[in-house]
Structures are given as structure tokens and as C-alpha cells.
Amino acid sequence: MSDSRTDKNRREFLLQGTKFIVLTGVAASAWDYVLAGTPEAAPSYKASQHWWAMMIDIEKCIGCGGCVRACKAENNVPLEPYYFRTWVERYHVRGEDLAHPDVDTPNGGYDGFPEIYHADDGAKSFFVPKMCNHCEHSPCVQVCPVGATFEAPDGVVLVDSAYCLGCRYCVQACPYGCRYIDPRTNTVDKCSLCYHRITKGLTTACCETCPTGARQLGDLRNPKDPIHAFIREHKVQVLKPQMATGSKAYYNGLDGSVR
Amino acid sequence: MSDDDKGLFQNTRHLVRMAGIFAAGIVAFVGMRMLLVPEGFGRYGHYRAPAIGDNMKKPISYAGRDACAECHADVVEARKASKHVGIGCEACHGALALHTSDPAKSKAVKPKAAQLCPACHEQNVARPKWFKQVNGAEHSGGEACDSCHAPHAPEL
Structure with a gap:
């Protein structure tokens, strides 16, 4: 009789009615999962409890190419032609000319970097490891016409290779050049952040084999993860922040010349 | 009066016909949707939910340092006080998941120091200054690194 009860019934009726009308079949059964907040998960792994990120410390990268070799071995990336899920670039910046650095990446750094510069040439040189930035607002995800690339509930941008058409829109959309057609x-x-490893409690192949710890996988939803302290204690930056991609690859010691 | 009845009857038939066409259209749409939209599509977003599982399924090649430490406690001990303590075993020894899953079947190969050490320690101006680097030719004159340095604890 009371107004509140009537309102509730009406609200319930509208909600159920809308659900019934708007959603059919698969979508209706999925709606309950979405409302309950239970993402796709292996029995031991709840994706919604993680938010993966990568910390890359340029001050620590020695350009050994270990990450490139490990990545190719772990993820069965073709050795030739020269495609990479991760690669290392060598920057050579003359004086103050940040706009025109010399950049080379012989075989992605797979075989290391032969010395081609001189210590007293008045320039600075350093290595920059590159990989998929696992953007929160990924241009690649936005352009995929069939939903074959997507951001999983734990923040990792994945490829559905069984559903990919090979149309190459995403290859062009990625501002970081992280994608290739196999x-x-x-x-x-592209880099899956070693999804088959991190969901088993292992770190990525590149982090596992980086001898100096220049790469560290981090879980931003784990308050005890050292990545929080690292980001707090260092001046970190993401690549191309002006593009507002929501990159989750945080660089320490990133020079202004890096593209 | 009878003309009006006829008119109403004709209009009703129009409406029924239209409703039939609409119903057939809706049935066709729902049917096509069930046929064409793959399993789990849209459950978590504009993608196939089982694709997450597909990405999880791949086998691993790198076992991780914890797996190595289960058997090779002596190496863990040897590296403890060394600068090499933080390096993953597979950074030098290569992918060893086959070895850790069946040590008898797949053996780890000892890397060649003359090729391995310079990958990190050969002088290179792009390397950070804090990192220990040598000019291999001057430093050892071609002598293998491990004739002086123990790889697990290289400090002399």
C-alpha cells in the first residue's frame, strides 16, 4: 500500500522488463556476470584483482639484448623477418639537439649493440627498451573492427588471434609501433605481457632474464607491489603522454629526445 | 454502416500483415545473431571472452629462478654475496622449462664465457657509467673470462 513499496515494485518491473527486452540469449546470461563483477578467470586467477603495468628503468638498461632474445624464445616470435614483441633502441643525442637524435636498433638489439660511437664525441648515448605499453585507452583496441584486440579486465591488451582478420588497422593505429603481422x-x-606466465604467478620472460632489473612487472592493484614505491620515489614518465593513451609502461630516466 | 465495418476489417488485415513482417524480421535477426556472434562475445566487453583463456593456455619456456633454486641450492649460496645475485638463472643459461619439468630428459648447457660475458660487460658508450665494463682485448687479451672470474661470484 505504501508509496515506497509501490515505487520499488515499479522499479523492479522496469529493470526486469528492460533486461528482458534489451538483452537476449547470450547477452542476458552474461548480464548477471557483469553485475556481479566476476571477470573471466582461471580457477586460481581473478583478473579483476590485478592491474598490470611495466616499470622500465633506462638508468639500468645495459643494452645486452637479453630481453629481446628471451621474448622471442618464450613467445615463438619469428626470428626473420625482423619482427619483435619487445626491442631495444640506442639513442645518440648530440649536444642539446633533442629533436634530432640518432636512433638505431640493429636486429632489435637481439645480437647486442656493436660500438659505433666514441666516448668523447660530445653526445650522450643510452638504451631504451620498447614494448607494448598496454594502454588503458588503446588506439589499437578502438580501431579493431571485429573486437579481436581488447583490454582484459586486468589491464593487459590482448590479441584474439582466432578472431583476427589481419586487416592491419591496429598496426597503423599503435603510436608506439608495437604490432606486426605474423x-x-x-x-x-604483439606483446601479451606474457599473459600465460603472469596468470600463473610468474613474471614476464623479459623481466625474468633482465640482468640488471631494468624491467619490473608491477601489479598496481596489489598495494604491496614495489612498483608503487618506485613510481613514488622516481620521476617517471610514459611514452608520448600528449597522445593520452593511458600507457602503463612507466619509464624512469626518460630523455626528452625519446619518441 | 456496412462500409465502415469493411474499412475497419481491411485496416486490421493491414496491421496483421505488418505485424507478421515485423515478427519475421525479429525472428530472423535473433536467429542470425545467435548463429553469427561467437560464444562469449560481449560478456566483458567488445571481444570474445574465451580469448582471455586462449592467451593463458600457451606453454612456458622460461621456468623462473625459483624453480632452479629448488635443486641448485649450492649455486644460490655461491651467488649470495656476489653482485650477480639478482640475475635470473635463465638470463645466462637460456630457457629451461623443459629441464625443470624433467631434469633427466633435458640438460642445461653451460654457456661459453667468451661469448656470454661481453654481451653485458664489453665497453659501450651507451651503457650507463655505473655499470662495470671492460675493453675485452685490453682486459684479458683473449683469455676466457672464467679462467679468472667465477661466473656465479665474479668478484676477485
């Missing part, structure tokens, strides 16, 4: 499958491939 010539064996004609579908797109």
Missing part, C-alpha cells in the same frame, strides 16, 4: 598466420601479434 607472416605465418597473417594475423596480428
Whole structure:
């Protein structure tokens, strides 16, 4: 009889009615999952409890190429043609000319970097490891016409290679050049943040093999993860912040010349 | 009066026909949607939810240092006081998941110091200044690094 009860019934009726009308079949059953906040998860891994990020310390990178070799071995990336899920660039900046650095990456750094500069040439040189930035607002995800690339509930940008058409829109959309078309499958491939490893409690292959700890996988939803202290205690930056991609690859010691 | 009845009847038939066409359209749409939209699509977003599982499924190649430490406690001990303590075993020894899953079947290969050490320690102006670097030719004159330095604890 009371007004509140009537309101509640009406609200309930409208909600149920809208659900029934708007959602059909698969979508209706999925709605309950979405409302409950239970993302796709392996029995031991709840994706919604993680928010993965990468910390890259340029001050520590020695350009050994260990990450590039490990990544190719772990993820079955073709050795030739020269495609990479992660690679290392060598920057050479003359004086104050930040706008025109010399950048080279011989075979992505797979075989290391032969010395081509001189210590007293008045320039500075350093290595920059590159990889998929696992953007929160990924241009690649936005352009995919079929939903074959997406951001998982734990922040990792993944490729659905069974559903990818190989149309290459995402390859062009990525501002960081992190994607390639695998010539064996004609579908797109890129860093998956070693999703098959991090969901088992392991770190990525590149982090596992980096001898100086220049790369550290971090979980931003784990308050005890050292990545919080690192970001707090260092002046970190992401690549191309002006593009507002929401990159989750945080660089320490990033020079203004780095593109 | 009878003309009006006829008119109403005709209008009703129009409406029924239209409703039939609409119903057939809706059935066709729902049917096509069920046929064409893959399993789990849209459950968490504009993608196939099972694709998350597909990405999880791949086998690993690098076992991780904790797996190595289970058997090789002596190496863990040897590296303890060394600058090399933080380096993952597989950074030098390569991917060893096959070895850790069945040590008898797949053996780890000892890396060659003459090729391995310079990958990190050969002088290079792009390397950070704090990192220990040598000019290999001047430093050892071609002598293998591990004739003086123990790789797990290289300090002399």
C-alpha cells in the first residue's frame, strides 16, 4: 500500500522488463556476470584483482639484448623477418639537439649493440627498451573492427588471434609501433605481457632474464607491489603522454629526445 | 454502416500483415545473431571472452629462478654475496622449462664465457657509467673470462 513499496515494485518491473527486452540469449546470461563483477578467470586467477603495468628503468638498461632474445624464445616470435614483441633502441643525442637524435636498433638489439660511437664525441648515448605499453585507452583496441584486440579486465591488451582478420588497422593505429603481422598466420601479434606466465604467478620472460632489473612487472592493484614505491620515489614518465593513451609502461630516466 | 465495418476489417488485415513482417524480421535477426556472434562475445566487453583463456593456455619456456633454486641450492649460496645475485638463472643459461619439468630428459648447457660475458660487460658508450665494463682485448687479451672470474661470484 505504501508509496515506497509501490515505487520499488515499479522499479523492479522496469529493470526486469528492460533486461528482458534489451538483452537476449547470450547477452542476458552474461548480464548477471557483469553485475556481479566476476571477470573471466582461471580457477586460481581473478583478473579483476590485478592491474598490470611495466616499470622500465633506462638508468639500468645495459643494452645486452637479453630481453629481446628471451621474448622471442618464450613467445615463438619469428626470428626473420625482423619482427619483435619487445626491442631495444640506442639513442645518440648530440649536444642539446633533442629533436634530432640518432636512433638505431640493429636486429632489435637481439645480437647486442656493436660500438659505433666514441666516448668523447660530445653526445650522450643510452638504451631504451620498447614494448607494448598496454594502454588503458588503446588506439589499437578502438580501431579493431571485429573486437579481436581488447583490454582484459586486468589491464593487459590482448590479441584474439582466432578472431583476427589481419586487416592491419591496429598496426597503423599503435603510436608506439608495437604490432606486426605474423607472416605465418597473417594475423596480428604483439606483446601479451606474457599473459600465460603472469596468470600463473610468474613474471614476464623479459623481466625474468633482465640482468640488471631494468624491467619490473608491477601489479598496481596489489598495494604491496614495489612498483608503487618506485613510481613514488622516481620521476617517471610514459611514452608520448600528449597522445593520452593511458600507457602503463612507466619509464624512469626518460630523455626528452625519446619518441 | 456496412462500409465502415469493411474499412475497419481491411485496416486490421493491414496491421496483421505488418505485424507478421515485423515478427519475421525479429525472428530472423535473433536467429542470425545467435548463429553469427561467437560464444562469449560481449560478456566483458567488445571481444570474445574465451580469448582471455586462449592467451593463458600457451606453454612456458622460461621456468623462473625459483624453480632452479629448488635443486641448485649450492649455486644460490655461491651467488649470495656476489653482485650477480639478482640475475635470473635463465638470463645466462637460456630457457629451461623443459629441464625443470624433467631434469633427466633435458640438460642445461653451460654457456661459453667468451661469448656470454661481453654481451653485458664489453665497453659501450651507451651503457650507463655505473655499470662495470671492460675493453675485452685490453682486459684479458683473449683469455676466457672464467679462467679468472667465477661466473656465479665474479668478484676477485
